[in-house]
Amino acid sequence: MSKSEVEKNLLNIDMKALIPLISKEFKKYFTKNIKALYHYTNLEGAQGIISDKTFWASHIKFMNDSKEYSHGLEVCESIVQKLIQELPLENPRRAYLEEVFTILEEQDTDIFVVSFCESGDLLSQWRGYSRSQHGISIGFDFSSLFDVSFHLSEENFFPRKVIYDHKLQERIIRRIINVSLISLELSEVKPQFSPKEVARTIGYFLPLFKHATFSEEKEWRIIVTNSRSMSYQHELKFRARDNIILPYIELETHNKVLQNDNRLPVNQIIIGPSGTNEFTARSINYYLKNVGYPTVPIKLSHIPYR
Template identity: 30%
Template sequence: MSNVIQKDREARFAMANDFNPEKIKIGFLRAQMRSIKDEINLLGMDSRFCYGMLTHYTNLQGLVGIVESGGYWLSDIRFLNDAKEFEHGRELAQELIDKLITRPRHKPFEAILQELKVALNKPIQEPYFIASFSRDPDSLEQWRAYASGSDGVAIVFENTPGVDNPFICEPRMHSSRAIYDEDKKKRLVLNAISRFSIEYKKELLQNKQSFSCFSDQWAQHLLGVLTNAFITFKHHAFRTENEVRVVTSFGQICRSQGRVSHRVRAGRIVPYVSSTLFYGDLSARRPLPLREVIVGPVAAQSITIESVKAFLANSGYADVPVRPSSIPYRG
């Protein structure tokens, strides 16, 4: 399987490098494509596809729901703790814009930057929905944060290339590694703004009198690029979580003719959607790529393990191993 993943990485990287943005006639779309290439060059292709083992920490009820439905929930980021990280991204962008506006080379782009600042201060027009996974399948910090109590489990999936991939259904849903490094966050924001500024100046020099020169169009497309980056930003104090996020937007949910559901959690109502919305014909799909289930450090661990084994066997996953966490229980 490692050869398949390597070949897929090489093919995608070649496509990204071979693609010529100059073929795109509209300036802000060229800037958008150049920003994506900059992101790949800065973070690597793995940041976009996150192949390998992905672990979701949850409880027994979550395990039952995922196995029986064949999917997992993506929740509105506005009502999760991660919303603070999204706000951090907006604050970082505004801080950098204030510095860039004073520089002569960005003078022609000043009107767009001002519009962008206004847009960054407004509530998110198109909510984003995320599901969180980790590269670490047996982490004490993860158990404490996301699977505490008497029934915590870690579900380990294998994310591999293919049409049946439950983590990448582009353009409707994609996976991204969380970014903890502050320097990389700044570089992503600066690279995007610089790309748009350069392409805008090209448009002005060519005297193009078309909608592509309208400042609101440029500001909105630049906002979209930055928002996609903010979704992946996370405070460096949480870097040991080694998080991978599966992301979609309300617009993609609507285009897939989906319906948002709601649940009550921690004193708030959280909108969510099932990943199965993006899978197409479920009857033609293979089972979920479960590789193992780890039962957390709890008192009645052996009984919980046997119950999970029985459940998986009854659900068509008899070959999926179930093991105890290597972390000792302390009651």
Template identity: 30%
Template sequence: MFDLISQRLFADAPQETLYHYTTLSGLLGIVGAAELRCSDIRYMNDSTELRHTLDLLSDHVTRRILSGVDNPALLTTFLDWLTHRVVSGPMLFCASFRGNGNLLSQWRGYSVHGKGVSLGFDPAHILDCALRQGFEVGQCVYEPALQAKMINEIIDTLETLAGQTPSDVRAESENERWMALFQSIEGDLLRISAVLKHPAFEEEQEWRIVSPTISDPASAPVQFREGTSMLIPWYPFCLRNAAAELAIEHVFLGPTSNIDLSMNSLSLYLRNAGATPAQPITYCDIPYRKR
């Protein structure tokens, strides 16, 4: 039942060019290795990742308990379980794309002045790469009413499944069954969380590639990089299709004080790497000053 909820979120396919913002250093890594480094959802740039869905669930469950539900113990136990699983649960890796490859907020957030690019990929290419690697592609949901409806459906389904416990089951056994139920839906909850974003980020028009859930990092190609204040787990997403093509469709060069030289060297690099975009490179034309 929960898998049907998450499947609906990943049912729509992108039609527009998908842009990935990065630094020049990131560009060298992406093109050189022909892969994206997908970060665990808990370690992504937006500090509200995962926490936003947890807050929505917590608010909704609290309102239900206060209104008088048949089984408040179930919902209380569920909230307690969620709180503990936020940090220590299975891993889920994501990478972000935007429908708009030239947003000032993204140049500020994902690149350094004079060192930013957004790489545009054919959506069919990304979908093909995702399918071959067991990833899903989903558009982020920002509309509060749609998020509330989805959270309501999640709790309805949880109560329905938990209500199937036989009435003569002892309390200890019932709690154990609840824990087994929570664990069985954890992967779907993570996938749902990956595409529910705070409404403040709506202008980003974000799409995400989302990995399978990983319970044992030692059995998967999980790697680590240095972050600002901690190590960041990441998972490789190969950008080559079955024909071994990187297939970059378009590139925006971000704000820089050296437009001509930067455009020239970027073009030379992509050509030498065999990754010349299908369309000419475009300068962003945004008057963003380094401070």
């Protein structure tokens, strides 16, 4: 890359922080205007979210689709290794990229995820997340959901759309790498973005990459990272689930719309396929009326119970 090309590229880059930069450039792919997002859980989970105004972000390695993180790593490995092989051994960019990939493979970052879906009555989600015949889908008003801060330390977390398009996944990884190489090219002492920050940025976006075969899920995710190298450590908690002890982090919410009395923007509850739907609905209706949600409609899944 010539100096003029570097300077031309730099005009379009705000060299402050890599994650916000990439998020801004690809914003239209990570969000869109929809009416609602749905969170699938069971009765116990739904009660905890509504009563405590808290979501549990589960460790990605222990989720139902934990293998999907390896999909993102494979996409990244293919791109980085190809770039490395194209560079001469003595080229500083080669050593820089090799360090990025080494850190990415060995980094101590734990990744936690809260999942949402654009559909509130989807069979694959009932099977994967409700974990019992008493599955619950909590519908949240989309625009209001972004008035809610998921607050940890001094950071806010919002749902981002999962990327299923393989070519777009590659574009995002290539952009991260290109920006980092530009910073290396322009540096006189050290690059604007260290290999550790580049690896952390790639690692941040990888949980938003899933194989195209899962696209019917229309999933959104809140991503939270925890690393021993971070100045702030989110409190790690554990709970038993089926045959594992699941690590998780609590995301407490705070509604910035004061007239809502800090209530979550719940716009409906959908009860999953079950032989006791109507009885369950009566109990949920009574519960909601007594915890400040008297007008939230309750619907039954249209999927036949088996």
